[in-house]
Amino acid sequence: MRVPNPPRAKDLMATARSFGTYDLAAALADLIDNSIKAKATRVDISFEPYENDVVVRIRDDGSGMDMEALKVAMRPASSNPQDVREPDDLGRFGWGLKSASLSQARVLTVVSWCDDVVSAARWDIDDIDDWEMEIFAGEEAERLLDESRKSKSGTEVIWTRSDRMLDRDVSSSLDDLLTFAISHANHRLSLVFHRYLAGEAERRLTIAVNKQPLCPIDPFLTAHNATQTLDAENIRTANGSVISIQPYVLPHFSKLTVDEQERLGGPEGMVRNQGFYVYRNKRLIIFGTWFRLIPHGELSQLTRVRVDLPNTVDAEWRITVDKSDAQLPAALKRRLREVVKRFNRRSFSVHRKKGVSLDVPEVQSVWLRYIKNGQVHYRVNRDHPMMASLLDMDSVSGSADAVLRLLESYFPIDRFLADANGSGVNQSPTSTEEFESLIHQCVINFLQVSDGSLDVDDFLVFIRHVEPFASQWAYAESYVRKNTAKKWGMKNGL
Ligand SMILES: Nc1ncnc2c1ncn2[C@@H]1O[C@H](COP(=O)(O)OP(=O)(O)OP(=O)(O)O)[C@@H](O)[C@H]1O
Numbered sequence: 001m002r003v004p005n006p007p008r009a010k011d012l013m014a015t016a017r018s019f020g021t022y023d024l025a026a027a028l029a030d031l032i033d034n035s036i037k038a039k040a041t042r043v044d045i046s047f048e049p050y051e052n053d054v055v056v057r058i059r060d061d062g063s064g065m066d067m068e069a070l071k072v073a074m075r076p077a078s079s080n081p082q083d084v085r086e087p088d089d090l091g092r093f094g095w096g097l098k099s100a101s102l103s104q105a106r107v108l109t110v111v112s113w114c115d116d117v118v119s120a121a122r123w124d125i126d127d128i129d130d131w132e133m134e135i136f137a138g139e140e141a142e143r144l145l146d147e148s149r150k151s152k153s154g155t156e157v158i159w160t161r162s163d164r165m166l167d168r169d170v171s172s173s174l175d176d177l178l179t180f181a182i183s184h185a186n187h188r189l190s191l192v193f194h195r196y197l198a199g200e201a202e203r204r205l206t207i208a209v210n211k212q213p214l215c216p217i218d219p220f221l222t223a224h225n226a227t228q229t230l231d232a233e234n235i236r237t238a239n240g241s242v243i244s245i246q247p248y249v250l251p252h253f254s255k256l257t258v259d260e261q262e263r264l265g266g267p268e269g270m271v272r273n274q275g276f277y278v279y280r281n282k283r284l285i286i287f288g289t290w291f292r293l294i295p296h297g298e299l300s301q302l303t304r305v306r307v308d309l310p311n312t313v314d315a316e317w318r319i320t321v322d323k324s325d326a327q328l329p330a331a332l333k334r335r336l337r338e339v340v341k342r343f344n345r346r347s348f349s350v351h352r353k354k355g356v357s358l359d360v361p362e363v364q365s366v367w368l369r370y371i372k373n374g375q376v377h378y379r380v381n382r383d384h385p386m387m388a389s390l391l392d393m394d395s396v397s398g399s400a401d402a403v404l405r406l407l408e409s410y411f412p413i414d415r416f417l418a419d420a421n422g423s424g425v426n427q428s429p430t431s432t433e434e435f436e437s438l439i440h441q442c443v444i445n446f447l448q449v450s451d452g453s454l455d456v457d458d459f460l461v462f463i464r465h466v467e468p469f470a471s472q473w474a475y476a477e478s479y480v481r482k483n484t485a486k487k488w489g490m491k492n493g494l
């Protein structure tokens, strides 16, 4: 005997709130996926604080839905993950619209229009009995929009009672929490959809948040002339799908401005964001991981490998409901490990090549090279401002000078030559933090020679011809200009 045993509506929808690990950006991304599938060219997202709530509207100018299509779209598990999808379809589970929205809010309303007919439907998780959903037609549906329709067809998703959207904490105001959440989401969406925003897909997509269009963040900085594009490779999977692998080595930080560096590194920094960037139909789904093929390290921080998956390999990669995770199929592991090792040697050499000038007359180098009795000698430059300041402080005991002489006389030449001819030697800072700490030290030295007054332009003149800043000027200058007012209270700072 068989008896029906369906889930209770309330309980299943409450569980759907926790499918995947959606944060605000991931939830918005899932809705944008739907807009892309509906051939939208524009998505407008607005956040309106309202009493203790935030109403979020995500409107697109895609193909829209009539009432029948809308009813299907609102149905939980509206399609089967095994179904074959159009090649440009970013969906898979038939859950995204519902689970992404309910992960953030308790009420999901969708208004959709096409052929001048407006339809709307609503799930309210506090008011679902027997799977009954509220629907609205005509005028009633139209009134749910706060701005009139501009496109011939389109869809607006509305979240209300957004209880899970913000990490509520009593010490911060709703406005502050919202500003923080929006700025994080903006950064993430600019990255996740950068190829759509840049017009690399079939249609260019505009995404505007509170009327501000997002600019694409290209994690490979392909437009920068110091980015190295290495040879691409295609890997054919068992089912005949082609996965393409395109590695890049990013420019050394000295070739970037602080803004470029921040956009590339994101809030987590460059070291965290190295690794594979896996795209499914040009939409970024996972990034900043080597899938444990190699460890995350300082020297591989400049390597980023673009992996393009078609949606025909979803099952093998175990794409998750929120599209924010995937697992590397075992068959690909070995191939990728070889590929990665090769790329990393290039990233290493970008770091290694960065030396600083030694024999440029107008630059205060750290080391001086001179020839005495036909023999080459290296000597620490006592006129370098940081060295001069050290010696000045220690003028009575003279031990600083003694230490410098000690370092010069006992430099391990044989060992150094062997290493330089072998696997190579890397002495230059590999992280911006090391470089920045030198700038900070230099500010202290500058204060000593300038009687305590700090002027940005004077300071820049002071370090313009001093190593290592002279060789890495783009970064040094933008870092000083950006931080002067904030960190050091300098005049003329931005
Ligand atoms: N903005 C939209 N414009 C037009 N149709 C839409 C829109 N959003 C959703 N739909 C329709 O609703 C269906 C269900 O969307 P939903 O996001 O729940 O599932 P999916 O996209 O099929 O799969 P996934 O769970 O992987 O996102 C879509 O397949 C699409 O037909």
Ligand SMILES: [Mg+2]
Binding pocket: 030, 033, 034, 090, 091, 092, 095, 096, 097
């Ligand atoms: Mg979807």
